[in-house]
Amino acid sequence: MTIATTSDAAASTPKAEKGVAPIKAEYLISRTAESVLHTEENKETSAADSTDRKQGGPAKRQGGQHQNRKNKNKGKPTYDEPGTKLCGKIAQGETCPFDDKCSYSHDVAKYLAEKEPDLGPSCVNFDIYGHCRFGLRCRYADAHTRPEDHSQIVDEAKVKTVSQRYALNEVGRDLQIRLRKKEVRFPRTDEFTEMLKQEAASDADAADAAPPTGESPDEISDCDFSLKGQPQAKRHRAGRGHIDFRGKTYLAPLTTVGNLPFRRICKGFGVDITCSEMAIASNLLQGQQSEWALLKRHPSEDVFGVQLAGNRADVVARAAELVARECAVDFVDLNMGCPIDMAFNNGGGSALLAQPRKIGHMVRGLVHVTDCDVTAKIRTGVRADALVARELVPQLEGWGAAAVTVHGRTRQQRYTKLADWTYIAQCRQAAQRVPVFGGGDVMSWEEYWEHVGDAQQSDGVMIGRGALIKPWVFREISERRVWDISATERLDVLRDFARFGLEHWGTDPQGVSNTRRYLLEWQSFLHRYVPAGILEVLPQRMNDRPPAFVGRNDLETLMASDKVKDWVKLVEMVLGPTPENFTFVPKHKSNSYE
Numbered sequence: 226m227t228i229a230t231t232s233d234a235a236a237s238t239p240k241a242e243k244g245v246a247p248i249k250a251e252y253l254i255s256r257t258a259e260s261v262l263h264t265e266e267n268k269e270t271s272a273a274d275s276t277d278r279k280q281g282g283p284a285k286r287q288g289g290q291h292q293n294r295k296n297k298n299k300g301k302p303t304y305d306e307p308g309t310k311l312c313g314k315i316a317q318g319e320t321c322p323f324d325d326k327c328s329y330s331h332d333v334a335k336y337l338a339e340k341e342p343d344l345g346p347s348c349v350n351f352d353i354y355g356h357c358r359f360g361l362r363c364r365y366a367d368a369h370t371r372p373e374d375h376s377q378i379v380d381e382a383k384v385k386t387v388s389q390r391y392a393l394n395e396v397g398r399d400l401q402i403r404l405r406k407k408e409v410r411f412p413r414t415d416e417f418t419e420m421l422k423q424e425a426a427s428d429a430d431a432a433d434a435a436p437p438t439g440e441s442p443d444e445i446s447d448c449d450f451s452l453k454g455q456p457q458a459k460r461h462r463a464g465r466g467h468i469d470f471r472g473k474t475y476l477a478p479l480t481t482v483g484n485l486p487f488r489r490i491c492k493g494f495g496v497d498i499t500c501s502e503m504a505i506a507s508n509l510l511q512g513q514q515s516e517w518a519l520l521k522r523h524p525s526e527d528v529f530g531v532q533l534a535g536n537r538a539d540v541v542a543r544a545a546e547l548v549a550r551e552c553a554v555d556f557v558d559l560n561m562g563c564p565i566d567m568a569f570n571n572g573g574g575s576a577l578l579a580q581p582r583k584i585g586h587m588v589r590g591l592v593h594v595t596d597c598d599v600t601a602k603i604r605t606g607v608r609a610d611a612l613v614a615r616e617l618v619p620q621l622e623g624w625g626a627a628a629v630t631v632h633g634r635t636r637q638q639r640y641t642k643l644a645d646w647t648y649i650a651q652c653r654q655a656a657q658r659v660p661v662f663g664g665g666d667v668m669s670w671e672e673y674w675e676h677v678g679d680a681q682q683s684d685g686v687m688i689g690r691g692a693l694i695k696p697w698v699f700r701e702i703s704e705r706r707v708w709d710i711s712a713t714e715r716l717d718v719l720r721d722f723a724r725f726g727l728e729h730w731g732t733d734p735q736g737v738s739n740t741r742r743y744l745l746e747w748q749s750f751l752h753r754y755v756p757a758g759i760l761e762v763l764p765q766r767m768n769d770r771p772p773a774f775v776g777r778n779d780l781e782t783l784m785a786s787d788k789v790k791d792w793v794k795l796v797e798m799v800l801g802p803t804p805e806n807f808t809f810v811p812k813h814k815s816n817s818y819e
């Protein structure tokens with residue numbers, strides 16, 4: 226898409242309208258030009274709310290995920306591999322132990338005749354490791370294939386010097402198999418469960434001895450937030466508490482988009498703390514490979530946590546015990562904010578906020594079964610008329626949490642309305658020692674320092690969508706200045722992501738396809754960035770929607786497009802041509818203006 230500036234564009238003057246990003250007059254597109262433009266393009270697939278925007282405002286709809294994603298991007302053919310999949314051993318030039326019983330093709334000539342052309346002259350995996358584990362199946366295979374006999378080149382010198390694997394926390398298949406066979410033991414969780422049983426027995430004895438109150442102990446603990454009867458934070462183990470959370474920048478856990486390559490980009494811009502995407506405790510315990518893959522950590526992630534979600538204290542404890550035993554993690558974070566129905570209706574995520582007794586068991590359990598810090602991520606409450614976070618913070622502290630993050634919205638609110646930073650400040654004041662991070666809507670250095678500076682509303686800020694829209698926000702925060710980043714520099718960021726993605730997901734057709742999809746998911750947020758030099762008033766605010774504008778050059782204009790077609794074009798600039806029949810619908814609705 227190339228939007229030309231129309232002659233009457235400069236005629237409009239920006240108004241300081243509530244909810245509208247103030248764009249300098251010379252970059253505005255007039256209403257007439259805009260409607261012509263959209264008539265021409267109205268046949269295109271567009272992102273969820275792009276049509277809302279053209280029609281003068283968002284239609285009311287539920288937050289969450291796009292439910293109508295066609296085949297949820299999983300249908301075939303979505304990635305560029307010939308119909309027959311070449312056997313991995315043969316692709317490496319080795320012999321296959323299964324011979325003619327192998328379910329994959331051994332016909333190299335046929336595979337190469339059908340294969341799409343290479344996507345580029347060099348292969349990231351070969352460049353780093355001195356060999357490519359995908360061999361002929363690599364989409365950059367020419368870089369490491371001898372043309373005369375298709376054998377694979379190995380750069381021995383490099384193979385030897387690469388001692389460290391690219392990602393940490395790559396848990397072997399044998400653990401997954403043992404988990405599926407139920408052969409893994411959880412001694413520390415067993416110990417904790419036993420302890421809880423004894424506590425329950427002595428509580429029952431005490432209740433028998435006490436005069437009747439008319440309420441069962443469960444009823445009391447399910448609705449009472451006082452510290453009565455709760456063990457204090459005495460379960461800290463030696464070695465715990467080594468992270469000084471205060472004042473550090475913290476990249477929020479972000480399902481799908483907060484993947485390792487994205488976190489690596491944010492590390493490059495200076496973020497201090499990173500966290501995995503939310504991993505479901507029960508999926509980990511079932512040995513699901515895709516869930517364990519969420520825990521991978523790049524060596525640059527020097528303060529790294531794993532976020533766990535679950536609805537049962539014993540399940541979450543087992544998962545945490547295993548993660549802490551098998552992986553390199555600095556902290557385990559308990560998710561109590563997830564709003565999606567699937568988690569909520571099963572009593573997990575933000576549904577926990579209404580069950581303080583269960584939270585107590587969970588946090589104490591995590592503290593008991595791990596040697597690392599345990600942190601908690603909560604919302605202000607489930608509903609606006611029953612906020613619970615302020616009462617919960619001291620409870621969490623008592624149970625042994627090393628830090629708490631409060632996302633300043635209720636579940637009911639999703640992303641509508643601004644985060645309540647006044648309430649976050651009250652949560653912080655309710656804590657005695659533990660650092661309380663706030664989260665919600667921050668996307669500029671000014672807002673960051675407003676919340677952690679003199680106002681002392683929080684001990685730190687966790688940044689989610691702000692980092693997705695402009696990951697360089699972390700550099701701006703540390704330098705305390707706006708960076709008017711150019712479109713070419715932004716394209717370099719996309720290029721880095723593509724490289725990191727190919728390193729992470731692989732250079733074979735599936736890996737390239739994953740990289741493309743995750744980059745598109747990210748672009749569904751990135752396009753919301755309004756270049757600093759185009760704004761009349763800084764900083765850009767999360768909920769201020771810009772009127773249609775052109776960038777300072779065609780690339781900048783393309784980057785601001787809310788059309789999926791343009792996102793695909795942009796991604797092709799760093800990842801080569803998209804396969805035919807490719808469709809994409811972004812997963813999260815939170816990328817759009819509410």
Ligand SMILES: Cc1cc2nc3c(=O)[nH]c(=O)nc-3n(C[C@H](O)[C@H](O)[C@H](O)COP(=O)(O)O)c2cc1C
Nearest residue numbers: 477478479480503632664665666688689690813815
């Ligand atoms: C796409 C997306 C995925 C998210 N995934 C998670 C998650 O896995 N775990 C979690 O605790 N919060 C998750 N969140 C919530 C964020 O961590 C954060 O608390 C929230 O977006 C508010 O911060 P923000 O206004 O800076 O985005 C997600 C948010 C978004 C936008």
